[in-house]
Amino acid sequence: LRNFPFFEHLNDLELAAIAPLFVTKTFAKGVQLFWEQDEGDELYMIKAGAVQIYRHEEDREIILAIFHEGDYFGEMALIDSTKLRSASAKVLEKSKLYVLKREQFFALLKENPGIAIHILGITLERLRKANELITDLTITNARTRISRLLLRLSDKYGTTIGLKLTHQQIADMTGTVRETVTKVLLEMQNEGYIRIVSKKISILDKEQLQVIGAIQQ
Numbered sequence: 001l002r003n004f005p006f007f008e009h010l011n012d013l014e015l016a017a018i019a020p021l022f023v024t025k026t027f028a029k030g031v032q033l034f035w036e037q038d039e040g041d042e043l044y045m046i047k048a049g050a051v052q053i054y055r056h057e058e059d060r061e062i063i064l065a066i067f068h069e070g071d072y073f074g075e076m077a078l079i080d081s082t083k084l085r086s087a088s089a090k091v092l093e094k095s096k097l098y099v100l101k102r103e104q105f106f107a108l109l110k111e112n113p114g115i116a117i118h119i120l121g122i123t124l125e126r127l128r129k130a131n132e133l134i135t136d137l138t139i140t141n142a143r144t145r146i147s148r149l150l151l152r153l154s155d156k157y158g159t160t161i162g163l164k165l166t167h168q169q170i171a172d173m174t175g176t177v178r179e180t181v182t183k184v185l186l187e188m189q190n191e192g193y194i195r196i197v198s199k200k201i202s203i204l205d206k207e208q209l210q211v212i213g214a215i216q217q
């Protein structure tokens with residue numbers, strides 16, 4: 001638990017007290033954890049692996065976030081009055097998750113108000129990103145949208161984006177289609193702006209991506 005930003009401020013004794021509240025579960029790649037609109041009463045914290053958060057629109061998917069070790073999700077159905085999942089969650093690679101039930105979650109918050117403040121901070125960070133995504137989805141040019149996604153990912157991961165992304169996933173993160181992603185990424189490689197080695201993208205020319213990613217007024 002020590003590795004979760006959530007619990008950074010707790011001492012060993014406090015950590016030992018809350019550890020039994022969590023159930024550890026391992027999930028194989030591809031497992032559907034829950035669907036949007038399901039009732040939910042569990043929060044998940046990622047010990048290892050990766051989970052995709054997404055919504056469905058007709059027959060396509062919109063990826064809202066990809067979470068990793070140290071991230072948590074599933075708090076919304078526990079806190080808001082609908083009790084429903086606001087998005088679906090699918091395991092992208094074999095994952096070890098700590099699962100916490102609603103009652104335990106609230107008990108934890110009551111004992112440790114610092115955790116509630118931490119969650120508020122993360123929630124606002126996610127809202128900020130969702131606002132950026134709304135803006136990006138109004139941009140018609142796919143090259144601009146894809147540049148902006150790459151820049152956002154490099155803010156999080158650094159020059160080499162430590163995520164193996166398929167062209168379909170990039171399309172689902174930018175509201176474009178797979179063929180367009182393939183074409184744009186190839187162009188960007190030929191132009192020397194990015195390099196892709198075994199599905200991992202490195203940014204070679206950030207300034208140029210910023211030029212392409214600038215929204216034309």
Ligand code: CMP
Nearest residue numbers: 064065073074075076077085086087130
């Ligand atoms: P919940 O609604 O219970 O189930 C889906 C989870 O995905 C949600 O809780 C949040 O933890 C997470 N989530 C929903 N929307 C976003 C978003 N826009 N960005 C990041 N995470 C999100």
